[in-house]
Amino acid sequence: MTKPTIPADLEQWLSANDQRIHDELFEFLRIPSVSARSEHNGDMRAAADWLRGKLTAIGFTAETIPTAGHPVVLAEWKKAPAGAPTVLVYGHYDVQPPEPLELWTSPAFEPTIRDGKLFARGSVDDKGQLWIHVKALEAHLATRGTLPCNIIVLAEGEEEVGSENLEPFIRQHAQRLACDAVVISDSTMFAPGIPSILSSLRGLAYFQIDVTGPASDLHSGMYGGAVVNPGMALARILATFHDARGKVAIKGFYDAIKPFSAAVRKGMKKLPFSDVRFKKEIGVKSLGGEPGYTTLEKLWTRPTCEVNGLLSGYTGEGAKTVLPGKAMAKVSCRLVPGQSPAKIEKLMKAHVKKVAPPGVTVHVQHLHGGHPWRAELDGPIFDAARRALRAAFGKETVIVGEGGSIPVVGDFERILKVPVLLVGFGLPGENAHAPDEWISVANLRGGMRAMAALWDEYVKA
Ligand code: BES
Ligand code: ZN
Numbered sequence: 001m002t003k004p005t006i007p008a009d010l011e012q013w014l015s016a017n018d019q020r021i022h023d024e025l026f027e028f029l030r031i032p033s034v035s036a037r038s039e040h041n042g043d044m045r046a047a048a049d050w051l052r053g054k055l056t057a058i059g060f061t062a063e064t065i066p067t068a069g070h071p072v073v074l075a076e077w078k079k080a081p082a083g084a085p086t087v088l089v090y091g092h093y094d095v096q097p098p099e100p101l102e103l104w105t106s107p108a109f110e111p112t113i114r115d116g117k118l119f120a121r122g123s124v125d126d127k128g129q130l131w132i133h134v135k136a137l138e139a140h141l142a143t144r145g146t147l148p149c150n151i152i153v154l155a156e157g158e159e160e161v162g163s164e165n166l167e168p169f170i171r172q173h174a175q176r177l178a179c180d181a182v183v184i185s186d187s188t189m190f191a192p193g194i195p196s197i198l199s200s201l202r203g204l205a206y207f208q209i210d211v212t213g214p215a216s217d218l219h220s221g222m223y224g225g226a227v228v229n230p231g232m233a234l235a236r237i238l239a240t241f242h243d244a245r246g247k248v249a250i251k252g253f254y255d256a257i258k259p260f261s262a263a264v265r266k267g268m269k270k271l272p273f274s275d276v277r278f279k280k281e282i283g284v285k286s287l288g289g290e291p292g293y294t295t296l297e298k299l300w301t302r303p304t305c306e307v308n309g310l311l312s313g314y315t316g317e318g319a320k321t322v323l324p325g326k327a328m329a330k331v332s333c334r335l336v337p338g339q340s341p342a343k344i345e346k347l348m349k350a351h352v353k354k355v356a357p358p359g360v361t362v363h364v365q366h367l368h369g370g371h372p373w374r375a376e377l378d379g380p381i382f383d384a385a386r387r388a389l390r391a392a393f394g395k396e397t398v399i400v401g402e403g404g405s406i407p408v409v410g411d412f413e414r415i416l417k418v419p420v421l422l423v424g425f426g427l428p429g430e431n432a433h434a435p436d437e438w439i440s441v442a443n444l445r446g447g448m449r450a451m452a453a454l455w456d457e458y459v460k461a
Pocket of ligand 1: 163
């Protein structure tokens with residue numbers, strides 16, 4: 001291991017300002033910017049305005065731009081020497097709902113540090129990681145009064161609800177967003193101390209399935225046995241999604257998949273992954289899924305169909321003899337290259353139509369989707385990132401895949417026609433989307449140093 005070293009002026013500034021950097025991040029994390037809930041619309045605007053203010057304060061020209069949903073924060077610094085490249089940094093200021101609140105050790109929107117972990121909703125996904133970039137940029141502007149390349153910062157408020165309005169936004173502002181590369185920190189490192197660059201993300205097709213039966217709930221003694229139970233009908237439908245071996249049984253589901261190359265699969269096998277540690281981390285005795293694949297292959301290279309939520313009948317304390325009038329499930333498929341949300345929507349609808357039992361009405365609605373993404377990691381931005389990560393973390397970078405989705409990554413590539421660097425500073429087990437979400441304070445510091453070093457490295461190329 002080589003000793004971590006980034007340029008002395010940047011290191012000195014980041015060290016000297018460490019407390020303020022944390023204090024300001026705490027302010028950001030205290031704003032409950034939950035994009036999924038309309039009661040938080042005011043908080044969404046407050047978070048966007050707060051961020052615009054910070055970007056303005058460090059020397060960017062920044063504005064919040066309304067969309068059909070939550071506003072986009074767009075900031076620019078374009079005073080680099082002639083011929084310098086332009087990079088777009090993307091992040092999201094919205095967060096997932098914090099519920100169930102009672103499972104948080106400290107309140108979701110009162111940031112608290114315990115054992116080197118900063119706990120708060122949005123700490124890792126993605127306010128903390130977005131903050132890494134803001135402060136890395138400030139380090140340059142505050143110490144040198146300049147940056148080696150032009151920078152656009154685009155922060156959206158709808159990532160956690162499918163980024164519906166961002167694709168049209170990027171198309172509409174394509175000229176203004178023109179750049180040479182996109183950089184995103186909204187993912188995790190493979191393990192503590194091991195800097196990681198992502199080479200793939202899964203896509204998503206998200207559904208709501210509604211089953212309706214009798215006009216209202218019924219007495220299960222007076223009617224049960226003679227009336228089809230929507231809860232049971234839904235259970236039957238869900239049970240057809242997989243076969244006994246754990247493969248998805250929706251006709252055509254796997255047909256279009258473009259397999260990962262042998263080289264990528266070989267690289268994956270080399271990563272020090274332990275099923276035993278993985279099981280311990282999530283608290284299960286055994287693992288499941290498709291037979292014939294390693295756990296990492298299942299997570300990064302194979303599609304899924306999962307129930308995300310179920311609702312029917314009486315779920316309160318004690319017993320209530322009722323035959324529910326309706327049942328609902330939220331179901332989502334993670335997709336891999338070759339699959340598309342539109343095609344999977346067709347297959348899902350055809351499948352449910354085929355298996356829906358008589359006596360109930362079944363409705364499948366596609367809520368949102370995103371394309372999968374896989375990239376070749378060649379070019380100056382990737383080389384620069386490897387050097388910057390080595391400088392900050394003192395270790396070589398590993399290339400990893402990811403099971404989660406960031407729908408906009410493919411949009412950037414397609415519309416702006418530039419490479420996208422995904423370099424994340426989260427860690428496994430950091431509880432994104434769950435109670436007690438945290439980010440490692442060491443990674444916040446390391447991330448800021450790496451991203452500050454990135455801009456110097458990028459123009460060296
Ligand atoms: N930051 C995550 C995606 C992610 C998770 C990347 C873990 C790498 C590791 C992102 O904020 C997210 O949660 N995305 C959603 C997208 C969906 C709502 C379209 C997801 O994956 O569920
Ligand atoms: Zn998320």
